[in-house]
Amino acid sequence: NAGVTQTPKFQVLKTGQSMTLQCAQDMNHEYMSWYRQDPGMGLRLIHYSVGAGITDQGEVPNGYNVSRSTTEDFPLRLLSAAPSQTSVYFCASSSRDRKTYEQYFGPGTRLTVT
């Protein structure tokens, strides 16, 4: 049971490049989400999904796309990277089970855009 996995762990991009941050979970969780963490800002929600085929925007969605074609995977796409997207990105998942509803986090991806 791997939990929530994220790849890559580190990435450096040039302004204007595109890339996809991968997130997968093996717990059959319905809910998945992406957050970004910036110094002094806590974690802010980018996009989330309550099930395959369903996604919605969070607090800071601009510049990011998501899709949810399977229960297990929830990739985050940066269409044209900007220095303002330099951050640490976390993926999380959870079950609607009222006994085990906490969100489980992946190890994070540190992204630098130059």
Add this chain to the structure above:
Amino acid sequence: AQTVTQSQPEMSVQEAETVTLSCTYDTSENNYYLFWYKQPPSRQMILVIRQEAYKQQNATENRFSVNFQKAAKSFSLKISDSQLGDTAMYFCAFMKQTNTPLVFGKGTRLSVIA
């Protein structure tokens, strides 16, 4: 919209002493969930403790306990017998219902001093 406020950006405590981290939140919901997450230098997000708003009893997990004051919308974390391994960033988080996004505070950096 819900907001979470952590008013102490940094705190320090002597090893074996007790420290309390503050958290207040704003919501119009009656039933919801509250969490404390720990983020050590490894940057992994680790759940410390959780509390359901419909439960009056304060949650405890070994050396960690909360003081949940629903009317005051306060959710403080008490760490007893502080250990060097407790040095980390601590985030308070709110969740309206299961399978919905977490709303985070900006965090409190705790240093445990030998």
